Amino acid sequence: MLETLRERLLSVQQDFTSGYEDTWAALHRRAKECASAGELVDSEVVMLSAHWEKKKTSLVELQEQLQQLPALIADLESMTANLTHLEASFEEVENNLLHLEDLCGQCELERCKHMQSQQLENYKKNKRKELETFKAELDAEHAQKVLEMEHTQQMKLKERQKFFEEAFQQDMEQYLSTGYLQIAERREPIGSMSSMEVNVDMLEQMDLMDISDQEALDVFLNSGEENTVLSHALGPESSTCQNEITLQVPNPSELRAKPPSSSSTCTDSATQDISEGGESPVVQSDEEEVQVDTALATSHTDREATPDGSDDSDS
Template sequence: MLETLRERLLSVQQDFTSGTAQYSPEFSAGLELLSRYEDAWATLHKGAKDCAKAGELVDSEVVMLSAHWERKRSSLVELQDQLQQIPGFLADLECLTASLARLEANFEEMESHLLCLEDLCEQCELERHKCVQTLQLENYKKTKRKELETFKAELDAEHAQKVLDMEHTQQMKLKERQKFFEEAFQQDMEQYLSTGYLQIAERRGKF
């Protein structure tokens, strides 16, 4: 706007300058006044330009400051959103803590079951070992029983043989004794028949 006004004043000044060349010198005061106005307007125009530059600088600073505070505002809004999410996060954390507590209890229960299972496995292993030992003992008893029966049979056979041998020996002795007594009786009879006297007492000590 100031530039347009200045152009109009310059146009008026040119008109006065061209007109005063033809008129009397009393118009020189008006020309001087116009010249002063022109200088004043030039000063105003320069000041306006400086103000415009300063305004542009201030505007850029304001834009930068606005962008800075916009970023701050965005960060603040984001922080506010995060703060609003804290109760939900705390609730989720509490739920997770409860789940961890239940999981820990389940782990403890599982560990207890595993210990029981380990005990059962040890008992089963012990029972299996006892069964194996029992089976081995039974087999050993059977083997020893067979050996005992065999040994007993051998003893019985040996005893029977000894009994037979003893009976045979006894029979032989009895036969010998019988034969001895028969011979002695025969001798006694012959002695008695020949002499009328028996010597039985002398032979009794031999048997």
């Protein structure tokens, strides 16, 4: 009975042991399943926690940004004001640049004007020098022409004086030999003489003395012969008295206006003076002052007056 009880106890123990083993096996299996499910839940919780951490960070950043929004608005307003000020500054700078361009243009214009004025002054100086040189050349040429003209005039005057002396000597010889002047034909006037010379025909139209006064004629002839002998004897000393008697040549208008008796009266008085003085009639040397060419003198005067006008026109 004890053995049966023992056997029953053993069988019951075995039953309990197998039941416990099955239960423990099921528990172990479920524990593994729970462990795997817990790991899965844990991974999902970790992922969810990380997601919500990200969300939290974003929310914190959003909150911080929202807190910084008034400062951002103030910064935007200040930036807008700065932009407005910069726009005004840009406009002012643009206006200043335009003014600077105008000033640069004016400076360039003034520089060009200064250069042109300097060139003009240099041109004036060169022209003045050329004018002075030209004036000096003209003065030298004028002086040379004046000298040549004086020399030519002196030669003409000498020729004229010689011609008049020869004509007068011929007339005097004819008069001393015949007692009167008989002109067969009219002499031709000297060609190419200036306007100052006297026509020889004027001398031919003069009546030297009245033939009716025979006594005065004899005195004149006697004194003429004596003076001729004295002149041959004295020689060069008689030439000092050549400037004592002047032969006056009347104008054609005076010859027409005066009657012939006036010339005879003049010759009578001249004859009486000669007879009283006892000297032979001599002719004054026809020495006239050399007249400078009026055209050259006028041009020289104009050239002297020209530099003042040229300086005024240059200035």
